Amino acid sequence: MQNTLETIKSIYPLKEVHLQLLLQELKAVELPKNHVIIMAGKVERSLYFIEQGVARAYVEGRDNRITFWFGMEGDIILSYHSYINNTPGYENIDLLENCKLYELKTEILETLYNSHTELANWGRKLAELILIKTEESYIGRLFKPAKERYIDLLQTDPLLIQRIPLGYIASYLGVTQVTLSRIRAEIK
Amino acid sequence: MQNTLETIKSIYPLKEVHLQLLLQELKAVELPKNHVIIMAGKVERSLYFIEQGVARAYVEGRDNRITFWFGMEGDIILSYHSYINNTPGYENIDLLENCKLYELKTEILETLYNSHTELANWGRKLAELILIKTEESYIGRLFKPAKERYIDLLQTDPLLIQRIPLGYIASYLGVTQVTLSRIRAEIK
DNA sequence: TTCATTTTTTAACATTTGTAAAAAGCCAGC
DNA sequence: GCTGGCTTTTTACAAATGTTAAAAAATGAA
The missing domain is CATH 1.20.1280 (Monooxygenase)
Incomplete structure (x- = not known):
């Protein structure tokens, strides 16, 4: 789980105790190419660390699909709406290769956030990092x-x-x- | 400070104690129309709650300016790169009307996040809400x-x-x- | 290898959007 | 009410991108 471990650590420095709290909740899953792991309109109760493979997010337009994100080793697959609000999102995410992932239930995360300041800050940093990346591709695309x-x-x-x-x-x-x-x- | 108070409360429910910790750090400022409050390439050490007025964010293209955000009463003016990483951002934000704002130093926020789980979660929620809004306008613009x-x-x-x-x-x-x-x- | 399938490129034409400049509309201050 | 400056619309033309269809190239399985 080298890539996933790196990802988690690089988000925010965690003491070994808190790191273990997170790690023990991870579940290894293997899924085949073309599997649709996040579906628009559905509340998704997990997020996934990409240990191996490539994924892509897209929205369904009126008559086409628009791809707006690619993820590979070290990236995280999640539906922000589901992760943040428990409401359905508008993006689909499918796998472009056979993938090895680590699954983490968002419900468990929420519990951890409320009981450990370190993990709350890890969660804050996660949101902030994603925010910056999103903004970067947003703005890059603009100009x-x-x-x-x-x-x-x-x-x-x-x-x-x-x-x-x-x-x-x-x-x-x-x-x-x-x-x-x-x-x-x-x-x- | 009706609008600003509403904004702070709506992000994440805070007990009176923690709310006061935030409020006592706010400083009222009034700035005229056309004032450039965030400058690209400069690290900005504050964020601003818009109590009254309108602002807009833009990036300088090769030969034009591209506007990508408008903020009004209840919104927050911040440079994500400065807020999150203490690095300069690429956006400019200027005021389209005379504005009443409440300023908050990011350095103080950082201290509060590290000492109070409630405020760390308020900060997480803030990042998450902005993330969702950013993603929404990103995706909306796409398709x-x-x-x-x-x-x-x-x-x-x-x-x-x-x-x-x-x-x-x-x-x-x-x-x-x-x-x-x-x-x-x-x-x- | 060979064949079938998928992906990528090319072509011709239609449509959209941009550019530049002029015209029209609007508003503040005299 | 008039004037000058700023914003918005209109026009004519140019350039970029989309559409559709077909050809070419690449890929993968038998």
Whole structure:
């Protein structure tokens, strides 16, 4: 559980006692490629640490699917609405590879938050880190054109791109696959 | 300080003791229209509750400014990067009206978080609420076209629109002002 | 390898949106 | 009520992106 352990520790420094409180609640699960792990409109009672594999989040548009997040080793799969409010979210998350995950019930987390200041701060830090990442991709998407963002992606996540169909990447960049092809032809 | 008090209470229920710990750190400030309260590239050491007035956040593009947030009574002005990491952010926030604000130093907040579980959970809830709002506008922007989002805005914030120049709203919707004019002509 | 399936690219054309500049509308101060 | 400055709309044209369809390339299983 190397990746998951790293993730948990890197969020907020925890004493061994509190770390163990979290770890003992994790449950290893293996799920196949194409499995839909989070469904829009459904309250999800767990979050998942990605130990191995790739996942992607998307929303259903009127006549298309829009991908807005990719996760890989060290990332966390969760529906914010479910995690935070116990209300259904609007995103679907599916697995693009066979995955090894560690599951954690949100209900248990809530209990831990209320009984340990350290864990409450760990939870605060988790929300804050996700918030910053979300804001970064939000803002990046605002003022950089698709071409530039694709080049950024190539530089920051060259490996990720090879694991993901181009159609999803195009959607993530906010253009059609045809346009992404044009971009690729152009920068070659 | 009606609006600010409401905001603080609605984030997470606090006992009177803890509420007072927060309130006694607030400092009333009045700032004029057009004042730039958060500057990109600068670490900001305070956050501000909007008691009265309107603010907007934007990033500088290569040759334009992109507005991505409006705040009014009951909202909170903060630079997430500064608030969370003590690192400079990329957004500017300026005031679109003369404003009454309550200032709170982030350093003080940090101290409170580490000494009171209730306040740590208040801080967690704050991050979580902002996260959900950010995700909502992120996703909304992804799969709804500008026209639809404008109609949504008209319905959810009819008053806000009257307080904000159309050029900023166009930017917020991700189109030029010319396109927004076309949209307005179309739905009339 | 070979065949079938999926993914990616290319092409032609339609549509949308942007750009720049002019016109119209609105408001504050004289 | 008029004037000057600011905001919003309109126009004509240009550029970018989408749509649809087909070809080409890549992938994977037998």
